[in-house]
Amino acid sequence: MVTLREEREAPPSAEPPARVRPVPRDRAVVALVVSFLAGLALYWVPLRGVDLAAMNGYGLVSVLPIATLAGAFVLVVTFFATLALDRPRRALLAVQLVALVCALHGLAPALEELARPPTAWQHLGFVEYITRTGEPHVMLDARYSWPGFFAAAGFVTRAAGIEDLEPIMHWSPVGLELLYLVAYYLVLRVMWADWRAKWTAAWLLVAADWVGQDYFAPQGLGFVLYLLLLGILLNWFMPHRDEPAWRPGRRRFPFGPAGLMTPGERRVGHPGPGERTAAFAVALGIFAITVATHQLTPYLMLFAVTGLVLVGRCALRGLPILMAVLTASWIGYMAKAYWEGQSDSLFSGIGNLFDTLGSSVAGRVTKSSAELAAVQQTRILIAVAVVSLAFCGLYRRRRRRFDDRAAMVLLLVPFLAIGLQNYGGEITLRVYLFVLPGACLLMAYLFFPTAFPVARPVRAAGAAAVCGLLVAGSFLFVRFGNENFEQVRPGEVQAFHEMLRQAPQGRINLVWQTGLKGPMGAFPQAPWGLSSQERWDYTELQAPRRPEDIRPILNALKRQPGGYFLTTRSNEEYNHYFFALPEDYGPRLVKALESSPELRPVFRHRDADVFALRTQPGPAPQVTPPLPFEVGRTAWTQVGVLSTVLLTIVLVTREVARIRGRLPRRGAHPVLRGFGYATWPLVALCLFVIFERFHVLGS
Template identity: 30%
Template sequence: MSRVITGRLDATIRTMGRWKPREVWCAVAGAVSLALAVGAASTVAVPVSSDLGLVAVLPYPFWIGVLLLNIAFIVALRGDAAGPARRLVMLWLIVALVLVLFGTAAFVTDVPRGEVAFRHLGVADALTNSQGINPRIDAYFNWPAFFALLATVLQATGLDPIAVALWAPVLNMGLWLAALGVLVRYLTSDPRRRWLVLWIFCLGNWQDQDYLSPQAFGFFLYLVVVALIIGPLAARPSEFRGFRRADLAAWWRGRTPADPRPAHRVSALAVTLLLVTVICASHQLTPFMVLIALTALTLTGRLWPSRLPLITAVILGLWLAFPASTFLAGHPPLLDAGIPAALEANVVDRLSGSAGHVIVVQVRIVLTLVLWALAVAGAVRDWRSGRLDLRVVLLAVTPLLLFPVQLYGGEMLIRVSLFALPFIAFQACSVLLPTGGSTRPSFRAAGVLVLTGFLLAVLTVTGRFGNAQYDVFTDGEIAAVAAVQRFAPPGSAIISAAHPTPWRSEAYLEHRYRTIDDLCRNDLATATCGPLVYDYARRNPAGAVVLLTRSSKASLVLQGASSAGGLAELEAWLSSQDGVELAFGNADARAYRVTP
């Protein structure tokens, strides 16, 4: 027996340096699929005309590339009796998937998608120019740490801010996957499961929170904190005997540290405290997710430094009480709490608009439900076989506690599903991989995995790029915004039709930025909205510029707030008023100067 084992070990060591034909083919297939997807995406014309978004206009070679990539990954994952393909091949295939799924928009256009990345560049620019922090400006200046980092990096490197924003999704996914890769190593020793978790995490990531933002940075730090608390800072619980006080006390005292080396635990604790502080200074929501995760793991006896949740709560409380107090004084955090209000803002309000837009929203819901259903099935399977990891279940479920607490602009469900996703992906793997630990999947199981992966990719591309009609900007719109920022006098108001406007990346503090959508509180009929906008513009002492872009108008139409005819009528009315003159125009935008 020992000779057989030694012989196998020798054979493994002999072949370790050599590439197997399967590995070579998988690597080549990854390169081909990447080339197909990039080539296909680069042929897409902007603006995107379909209300289904990019999914409707991506040519078929893109989908062939996605399918081929899934086949290559599953073949590499299946590997042979010794395990999956070598690490380099698996890493390369994941890099290819990240580029295909998260770099797609960057291959379509060289303008960053969405308004918010532009705004975040503007905050960093404002910090650079003012060289100080005024918390009265807005919420960003109450949680400024990410913008301070961004300002420093942009100024010191000399990189083009627009290019940084364009490639931020790929960079952020890389950071998230690096953290998740380490985290998963503490949860399982099965290499196939480790790789598949990363794959499913990419395929289920429709939330589109990886743009240049504090939440993307915060999520990276959150994943590192979780890796540390289930790694070097973890505790092994003793046997649970019951809820009597004596039993609970014995259970609590019986915990042992998972890492027996005190120096390792102390250094991991120091790193965790630094990260918690940075998270508290960077983003409103993420520290609460950290606190919930820490508390859940402590209460179940899975975290060794049991005072860590308390320390985190103190740091968070201090941040809210001092640096962020200006914002919180005017915005009570629990003002709009409650499950009915949360459901209204996060689900009902989003299920409106054009037929295509409603389909996109439904696809996002279906994708989330499919992943959660797979995770539940995986959890049941693990529970039956006595292998259910309570930590994974807790980390997947506890983010839901924040859902009814705050509406968060109707985005709480998106954030909650993102924070749960790594652990949902982990639990889903229990049902996607064979039961017997590191068993090689059969041909049939591999086929199911390929189909599941491809289906998830189609749903994610649909959900993620479903707003492409209004969040992918044209060069004409960028030129219009640049022109407006050039000729709008300091102190003037700049009024856009709606929020997807690529503005505020410069002169963040020089103008008052408003949208017609906000001014008219969603009643965009010309008779009521026109006078409101006109009066607001004329009352501003430095005047105003009304900017009407293709994308902002498309957003209002797609989401059912107005119609193309209604917006044309509103524009015609505004342009005929006294003191209003056309100052800039091209195929995708018009800007009207309004004198006070």
């Protein structure tokens, strides 16, 4: 105290203080900022001259200027050079991360006039129908059985007075990726790791996400909710270290040596019972929204939460049972229109692991275009490399005696979804997407394995930069490899609006061609169903070898009144690259349609052409009114609904009691102990009723 007082009262020196020289590290920050701005200019300015019509089978990367690729190189290098500094420059790193999102996921939105891909416009049609009618059309499309996303989008846009959703659809990839990062922050926050590892994991999550599920779709929102749920559980419900799951012991762990292990996660803060109860309510609400929004995401949430509970990283031991009850109840009661009459096909994919892998991996590689096949094969290689590097990072952390149970759960449990269903041949893509949070974290540990700053940050950041360049370069190569037929051209949207204008009432039979032999059961590469979805019928025709043979088209138009034949440049490109139709097939087909005396042009555009019969065979069929939604009745349905409600109340009560410390290991309150005795009989009754409904209504 005397020393401090003397120092405080010491007279000021007569000499002026010496001018402090700039620290070299500040010069490095300035150089990084200048390099970053130069990289942004190199990346974006040359894109003004890009000609999308010049794309070849490699997609968008084939028309990117060399300067843009050089700018991407600079952006990657400057980010990892920032990680080599002695302390985190959070503002600079955050700006670089946002710039990466805009550069990678905003590339196609910046170059194309309309939102992509065509599926986004189908979802716009779902929103339009629910907003117009006030209810989902469950018999029209299976996705109407999970209407949460579409109903919420319609409600929010109507409340905000937004009439045109296209700008939101257009930039949804950038917006959703930013939301991914915000939610991922909650997961990274609890990890016992160097700050460089956390920033690297966030960077990799953006750069390695080439799957393309961040468009205007329920899956993108579902992934945000998935990350939010995990972040809430890890931040507010991490068990105390004095519990058995946290107590290190001398035992041999896989991928590492025997001895004391340090948990790879840490408790953040000291939330009280009230705060944890509120967090539990939010987590339960997130899951309930997801159950009503998407078919697949609730199962992946259930797998991940169960894994965290089993490895001792989540204290809500009854939450997996509650999640399973909510998921099964929605499927059994609210999604009856989805599985009614087809229960055999619904469960046919369970356990068919090799068939699912064959159709969703090797089956997705085209044999008709060497360029497109190279893009698709590279996607497989990237997925294998990401998972392999994640295991290498896990091994290196194990060598440092870190027990990364949460990261292992996030990496491994999504693979369980492969045994559920083929999911239209896309299940491996969805698995890769949900693997990324755990894989990116473990990949970052490969370069920064300890919980403290590394001794040689420049060397580690340099190695990470090499990996980052490979990841970002592969992203530009594979992310937009399908852009020839996944972009939505303005004329294609205008074509559908013109058909609706010329056919103000009745059903519309849309005839189109595919290069696949036999019924494909799919739809044209076009923004079909963007409005008035209940009015459209779709008739697919196998394209003949000679496009001049238009007899199948004429016959299809004559079989049903109110028919139109549509050909779009996107659909023609799809038939060329996937089914090896000649490159000039589309122009030759349009020329043959023009010369036919039985057809009249309805819409002509460089992007699409629509033709109809000059003389219609009769009036267009009337639109069939939708059937009202119903849960469906069986002998046990009412009992099942009542038991589900009671079971939900019991499970929620027990979890709240556990959070508030009312469930000691021994001597619990008699009422709560009675709730515990009632759990399993109610679970058995709920399962019995759901299976009874599948047997009675699904057969």
